[in-house]
Amino acid sequence: MNNTELAHGVYWVGAIDWDIRDFHGYSTYRGSTYNAFLIIDEKITLVDTVKKSHKQDLIREIEKYVKLEDIDYIVVNHVEMDHTGSLPDMIELIQPEKIICSPMGEKALENHFHKKDWPYHIVKSGEEVSLGKKTLQFIETRMLHWPDSMFSFLKEDGILFSSDAFGQHYATGERFDDEVDMAEVMHEATKYYANILYLFSPLIKKLIANLQELNLDIKIIAPDHGIIWRSHIDKIFQSYVDWSNADCEKKAIIVYDTMWHSTEKMAKEIWRGLDTAGVPAKLINLRYQHRSDVMADLLGAKAIILGSATLNNGILPRMGEFLTYMKGLKPTNKIGAAFGSFGWSGEAVKIMTDLMEEMKLEQPEPGVRFKYIPTDEQFEKCFEFGKRIGEAILNSDK
Numbered sequence: 362m363n364n365t366e367l368a369h370g371v372y373w374v375g376a377i378d379w380d381i382r383d384f385h386g387y388s389t390y391r392g393s394t395y396n397a398f399l400i401i402d403e404k405i406t407l408v409d410t411v412k413k414s415h416k417q418d419l420i421r422e423i424e425k426y427v428k429l430e431d432i433d434y435i436v437v438n439h440v441e442m443d444h445t446g447s448l449p450d451m452i453e454l455i456q457p458e459k460i461i462c463s464p465m466g467e468k469a470l471e472n473h474f475h476k477k478d479w480p481y482h483i484v485k486s487g488e489e490v491s492l493g494k495k496t497l498q499f500i501e502t503r504m505l506h507w508p509d510s511m512f513s514f515l516k517e518d519g520i521l522f523s524s525d526a527f528g529q530h531y532a533t534g535e536r537f538d539d540e541v542d543m544a545e546v547m548h549e550a551t552k553y554y555a556n557i558l559y560l561f562s563p564l565i566k567k568l569i570a571n572l573q574e575l576n577l578d579i580k581i582i583a584p585d586h587g588i589i590w591r592s593h594i595d596k597i598f599q600s601y602v603d604w605s606n607a608d609c610e611k612k613a614i615i616v617y618d619t620m621w622h623s624t625e626k627m628a629k630e631i632w633r634g635l636d637t638a639g640v641p642a643k644l645i646n647l648r649y650q651h652r653s654d655v656m657a658d659l660l661g662a663k664a665i666i667l668g669s670a671t672l673n674n675g676i677l678p679r680m681g682e683f684l685t686y687m688k689g690l691k692p693t694n695k696i697g698a699a700f701g702s703f704g705w706s707g708e709a710v711k712i713m714t715d716l717m718e719e720m721k722l723e724q725p726e727p728g729v730r731f732k733y734i735p736t737d738e739q740f741e742k743c744f745e746f747g748k749r750i751g752e753a754i755l756n757s758d759k
């Protein structure tokens with residue numbers, strides 16, 4: 362098997378984006394891929410396309426196996442532009458007999474490309490399309506993560522084309538999980554879930570139950586980003602079960618920004634308190650860590666402790682940006698706490714406390730704030746604050 366063949370007559374024909382470092386505000390240090398797949402059967406079928414910028418890569422990959430005009434069907438599992446940017450041009454070149462999509466997919470395609478005369482073939486959950494010897498079965502996955510999203514399952518080969526689910530922003534010349542460093546891939550899969558799918562966790566729980574009920578014989582999971590799972594399916598599947606259940610470890614992250622180092626010094630004392638209580642904790646200065654990396658750290662941590670100095674009666678801008686982002690991703694089952702230094706008005710701790718309340722984080726301790734440069738006694742109070750939060754974490758359910 363060469364490294365683009367998933368099964369006999371089924372090929373990866375996507376594109377590798379080595380350079381992308383920002384995916385609508387999510388940092389992608391390892392680049393990404395836009396995966397598309399070709400099924401060669403009586404009806405030659407292209408599953409998904411790629412971002413517009415990478416159309417030529419898609420065409421080159423397809424032409425290794427067939428001529429564009431030989432393709433009969435295009436399946437659109439998801440309408441977001443990283444998978445459909447090249448679709449109008451590809452439809453023009455291919456002139457497909459069918460564009461297979463979900464009911465919401467048709468609406469989204471029309472709203473994106475304004476083409477009512479494309480040969481849409483709408484499929485609902487459970488419907489199948491025969492390609493000749495092989496059969497595609499469709500599973501709508503509404504709001505995972507767009508209303509139009511769906512999975513396609515190639516029954517005879519046990520390949521689940523899972524769109525964004527189980528994906529990772531990870532550029533590599535290798536295509537399969539057993540060809541790459543699993544620690545790197547799992548880090549990127551974690552970050553992907555934390556930044557793209559986290560808020561949909563209740564729906565993911567239902568989807569997993571649905572997949573288990575369908576009892577599909579899944580041999581390969583082929584997402585639209587990153588590597589294809591064939592040797593570690595249980596690992597990624599179990600991770601999705603854990604993440605969607607909001608399971609976490611009894612550890613904490615301290616996320617802060619500071620003006621003249623007082624909040625930073627408070628953060629270090631709080632860290633010392635957590636460490637003394639026996640809770641692993643990570644100190645994160647928002648000046649140096651991207652919000653999307655913080656979300657990856659938060660996913661598996663029981664507690665988040667937020668620190669900001671007060672600036673202009675508010676919180677520091679990096680903290681404001683982070684909290685806006687975090688709130689949208691709807692973390693659950695977390696303990697929270699707030700701290701910070703101030704000069705005269707001192708609103709930051711209350712603002713962070715109120716925001717965590719809106720996010721329904723459990724806050725076992727009222728926030729702590731100290732004026733200008735804390736005294737040794739006040740730093741000792743930060744240490745005790747950290748210790749008490751540590752004890753609350755140890756006494757919490759996971």
Ligand code: FEO
Pocket residue numbers: 439441442443444506525585586
């Ligand atoms: Fe990879 Fe939701 O697009």
